[in-house]
Amino acid sequence: MPKIEISFNDLISLTKNSFDLKKFEEYLQFVKGEIDEIKEDKIKVEIKDTNRPDLWSTEGIARELRKRLGIEKKISKYKVYKSNYVVIVDSKLDRKTVCCVIEDVKLNKYALEQIIQLQEKISENFGRERREIAIGVYDRDKIKFPIRFKSEKPEKIRFVPLDFNNEMNAIEILKNHPKGIKYSNLLKEKKEYPIFIDNDGKILSMPPIINSEDVGKITENTKNIFIECSGFDFRKLIIALNTIVTSIAERGGKIRSVLVKYEKGKECLKCPKCNKEELIFLPWLGNFYECYHCGFRSNLVISEEKSFKIITPNLRPKNTTLDINYLKKIFGIELKTKEIKELLIKSGYDIKKIRKNNIEILYPAYRQDIMHQRDIIEDLLISYGYNNIEPKEVKIFTLGDESEIEKFSGYVAEIFVGLGFQEIISYMLTSKKNIFEKMNPNEERIVEIENPISENWSVFRNRLLPSLLDFFSHNKNVEYPQKIFEIGDCVIVEDEEPKDKRILCVAVSDSKVGYEDISSYLDAFMRALEIKYKLIKTENESFIKGRVADIFVNNNRVGIIGEVSPEVLEKFNIEMPVACFEIDIEKIFEEIQKRI
């Protein structure tokens, strides 16, 4: 969940309305946000919706609030002006890019902060730590178009990286620049690195690592900016570009398109209808493109032979249809068409056409999360107000029941409570040290976490006894005898498949306790369940030799019983003898079910 920092005063001025912090907290529900921290004017907000990057900036939140509070009663539209800016993508490059220019931007301190933050959040979050998306923002006036997006040998790439004042080559940047160190793995094993380079041979940036200090830095004085998003998937790149462009444009500026030429073969993809080459790419519709000139739509097949040209960004509202009956069904409320219209406007949509059963609607360019009617319906519910909906009592008749294993576990627990035992519970996550080193057996394969937060929470237990011994070690000053039991799930691996096992472990610790005592309890348990069992002498590293047995039911080994070896007790730092048994109660339950 992205956390973003905003200035409260900046937000108020962008919302074009005045409200206090308390009201803001209430309004935050419109963007599924929560205040995380307040430091004077700076507020840290957590936005829960990971699929709405358009809300990850002050501009985006303000835009949403203007609609929901009825300050702005129309859909947001962003006009894109034609231009002669061209970016040429080299045929050898596996990366793709989409670009934009915004002229006459008004960049104050807040705007700059938000651009940097949004850029970071999108490339970290949506861009999977820049693996999928890298974003660059540059001073257009320092660039000589056309720009080339190509690859180059690392030692030949030389420029001054952002926040540095000396020129370095790409290898040095990856070694010495903080961003280079952080993201160097993204270029690992590549023979050539991608760069944006202008017509004068000036390097703009080396995505996804770093911009140049010269061109790739914007300040409050920057008048015109060039933005590029690069990565591998057009759909993601377009989301990133539209989000960032519409966000910056909220403060003013003139958006200009950029023609991105993908150089493949000599031939260039053309509109089959009007024969022109400039296209608008609509990947969210299943790789469709639209002719920039005549609007004809067709499926885009990207091949190695054909070059193609796309014009970015495309910020026209997108259209979809809303089924009125479906809407009412999900709401559970009768709504008049007039009400639906009002809710749509309040949620930032535009109405194109109202029919008897459905409404054709438009949604703004920054919304890329709308995949299904449900997404729109939720928006309308939010505008309606969740708390304005009267909850309805659900009266569906169904039979409830507990799962078999829980039922049986409860029965087993009752037996041991009757025998005077205290139930304990412990975590399923533990350490190899507890399971192997302290218990003495040779290490075997158990379920192990790749990214543990600490050694103590790094494996799943495959037995319960270590947890009970650990428990004893924490209660050395508590009255003896200590009689405890645990019923819990362990995870074992059978044929490379992890499986849950419901295990019972019973242990007694006292100054005088031994095999005889614990076998009495085992016998009481087995008698309670009318199970015939056998104890067969065995050897086990965790128990005293000659005082340990396997428990067999119907020739199946179901568990182990014995006196814990002094070596193990010493490792757990326990100073009283312990006798115990551990049983797979799923196997016992199977036996009982056979009887029924």
Add this chain to the structure above:
Amino acid sequence: MKYTLTEEGREYLEKGMPEEMLIEILKNKKTISLSEAKDIFKEKINIAINWAKKNEWIKIEKDKIILQKIPEIYKHKTALKRIAEGKEVDENLINILLSRNLIKEVREDIYSKAENQIKLGTKILTPELLQSGLWRKVKFSEYDVSIIGNVIYRGKRHPYIKFLNFVRRKLISLGFKEMAGQTIELEFWNFDALFQAQDHPSRDWTQTFSLKYPKLGKLPEKNIVENVKKTHENGWITGSLGWGYKWDEKKASRFIPRAHATACSARQLAYGIEIPGKYFAIKRCFRPDVIDATHSVEFSQCEGIIIDENLSFRDMLGILKTIISEITEIKEFRFKPDYYPFTEPSVEVSGKHPKLGWIEIAGAGIFREEVTIPLGINATVLAWGIGIDRLAMIKLGVNDIRELFTKNLKWLREKEVLFV
């Protein structure tokens, strides 16, 4: 051979022998009617008459008992008294008393043990003293009865488990069936079947662990996998645009520790659901997190679904109200928009706790059609999840989530919780 008195013997020694009592009555009256005697002696009448007659102390004429002679001593009673005092008695008398069932034999060793205990000045009651009857010779010391003995502890269930069982019981009474689930899940059930795109922030709404071993498992039946794949890629027949990327089977085959109990619901939807139906699960879940008083990497989640042909958001709010007011003292609710990748619309529920004020209790929503249709479900599914550990902490009065898994035996022994 040593003897001790039977219960009857002790009664006669104390109150007198029945024949003795008969003579005492006749001393004044000389004669008494049989029916009158029956009223007095009840079931002992035969003993009284037989022994008095045997000794020729009385005779019976018609229905009258007539006194013939007053004995000087009652030999049987004297013998009983001597035996009670541990004195020698004539063998004939012993045989009579044995036949009258007024005395019984005491084993020589028990008797001597009892005698020895008395010699050593015992102050406590022993089985030997009782069996020999020699306890009569012992003066038991008096105790300070205000002093309580050693503390003992009864066997008990864990308070946290008791709470979970209480919730379980409540849900069952509301008609919910408990679902099964595996601790180690496939990413497929934890993510993909719940329409969370691969390599996309929709998988980041919560942090998850990954496994070093084992790595990959087997995906479910081909048709389910295909449906999910198509839905992710282009929406399939769900009415959705889908996420628009190439779905990777291998990513879905990775094992992961279950990060949310909703994984159980996904499985339940795919395998044998009844419509209408209500299902729940209380399961341990695992997420990397800082470990502190309110966060743990291992915690329990209570999750449920309700399925029927026609369910709405209004029903959703209603069922949340019912469940929460059943398992908590909360009666006042507030609903807020929320986000989960698998539900739309989604809602967060807060409730006004009598002591703590407004607290977050549950997250819920209507499963997206991109979740239900690929699993073969055309009905509406309402899904809810409750952070059950938080409620357990409130109920048990602990301030640290780690204390639910306490290693403090003293606390466990002393903590009493009642759930009603």
